[in-house]
Amino acid sequence: MQVSEIMVKNVAALSPEDTVAKAYSLMVDRSIHQVPVVAEEDEEGGGKYVGMVFVKGLLARNVPALSKLKSYVANTATLSPDDDVEKAARLVIGSGNRALPVVEKDTGRLAGIVSETDIAQTADFGGATVDEVMSGAIVIEEDTPLADAVAKMRRYNISRLPVINKDGVLRGVMSILDAASILATPTERTSRSAAISGGKAKVKGEVKVKDIARRAVSVERGTRLNELADFFKKSEEVVVVGDGRPMGIVTPKDALELILPKKGDATIHMAHLEDQQERREIEEQLQKFLKKIQGKLGDVQSVVVYADKHKTRKYSVRCRLITAKGVINAHAVGYDPISAAKELIKRLDRQIKADHTQKVKGRKQRGSARRAPQEE
Known part of the structure; x- marks a missing residue:
């Protein structure tokens, strides 16, 4: 199977002159952690690929919202439409990124993007279970201030945290992208998960984890990886639980690591x-x-x-x-x-x-x- 068969063609891209605030807004609206940057954008939204900006990198550097993206564009590996999916899996794992751009060889034009989720949809994991690939769950209590949660993600160099109540029971999940939706926006915002919190986050300093946490997708230990394909379409991570308590996390990349050559x-x-x-x-x-x-x-x-x-x-x-x-x-x-x-x-x-x-x-x-x- 070729990359052209699984890549997303309708790619949201920005130019080097766009602002960091615009990048944050686009990533939050589309639930993506990275945005390709292109020069000379054409009528179809394509253009010559320049590089990528990542929400994790922008937040880690505390980049001012009105800064232009051209100072924060990162070089990445690229794929071509006729590359096979196995190569795409190797490059996604090797780059550590969630997605890679698909670039036309002759023109350098951005043709699409392939994510770890797109690749995982094509894989057969046989009888492998979540227990074989899950990472241990580093959790956060729902009443923890958002700033402390972000600091914890930076300390462990991770991008997501299962959210628990005082009894250790899973209540939701938050990611660095969820944090960006608040940290990059000074105005009052409504909680994204009524199941976790029905209130409003007033200002950044008062925001708690429960104000932005999303409903978690969870499975029990022993669940086969092949059963997670539909879950990954809805969520970037699946929380593995035991008696309602987080035991681990599985992402599409974790699953792909299992089938590397x-x-x-x-x-x-x-x-x-x-x-x-x-x-x-x-x-x-x-x-x-x-x-x-x-x-x-x-x-x-x-x-x-x-x-x-x-x-x-x-x-x-x-x-x-x-x-x-x-x-x-x-x-x-x-x-x-x-x-x-x-x-x-x-x-x-x-x-x-x-x-x-x-x-x-x-x-x-x-x-x-x-x-x-x-x-x-």
């Missing part, structure tokens, strides 16, 4: 890191680590690493280590990608040792219980 040994995929020397060094460190832990986790299928630079001049590195029995997540910060990656490996090692020790204790306890004499 395998090359025998565990494959390392890296995103957001342009320096090739740093990529090689981090990959070497990870390969050594994977050999060290061999036998403690079973089958390690792939490792996906996302590196991001922040305005504090620090780097954060996130890792999803995908095994046959589930996903292990870790996050670390450093003053350069190499030091951040080393700290990441230390955290992975501690987590894996703790999990391995717990499993060994569990086996010993079960063995002792079987050997114990039966009471008369």
Whole structure:
């Protein structure tokens, strides 16, 4: 299947001279996290592709709403209409972005856009379940101030949070895009989820998470990934619950990571890191680590690493280590990608040792219980 068969052709695009406020408005209205920027827009809304602006990046840098986009356009990988969907999946994972532009080779004109959701709709995940790919749920209470929720997303370098009540029960979900709808708009706004809150958010300083949280799409543990296709059409994430409490989150990208091409040994995929020397060094460190832990986790299928630079001049590195029995997540910060990656490996090692020790204790306890004499 080719990219041209699944791409969205009616693309919302902006020009370098448009403002950040206009970008926020467009992203909120269309529920998208990125907008392509084109020059020389034509009558069909297309034009020569320049780059992309991302809501996460704009908010992280506290960009003034009246600033022009030309100073914040990011270069991205591109697809062509005749590329196959497998290549699109690899590039989406490798870029770390939710969507990539489809650009005509000869003209450089923006022809469409392909998102992780579009690709996931074409995939067959076999008998795989949400338990195999879900990330652990980092949650936020519904009465938490919005500013604290945004700070938490930045601290963990994530884009969404399940919203819970004081009893830990799932009440909704919020994303960085939901936050942008308030942070970029100083006027009074009505709550987006009557099921969570029926009131109004007066000013930014008074906004609480429940004022902007959306109704969450949730499934139970053990649900097959193939059953999530319709859910992903309605929501950018699915919350995995147990007894009504968030246990994890699955996004289309999480599901796609499971079907990345395998090359025998565990494959390392890296995103957001342009320096090739740093990529090689981090990959070497990870390969050594994977050999060290061999036998403690079973089958390690792939490792996906996302590196991001922040305005504090620090780097954060996130890792999803995908095994046959589930996903292990870790996050670390450093003053350069190499030091951040080393700290990441230390955290992975501690987590894996703790999990391995717990499993060994569990086996010993079960063995002792079987050997114990039966009471008369």
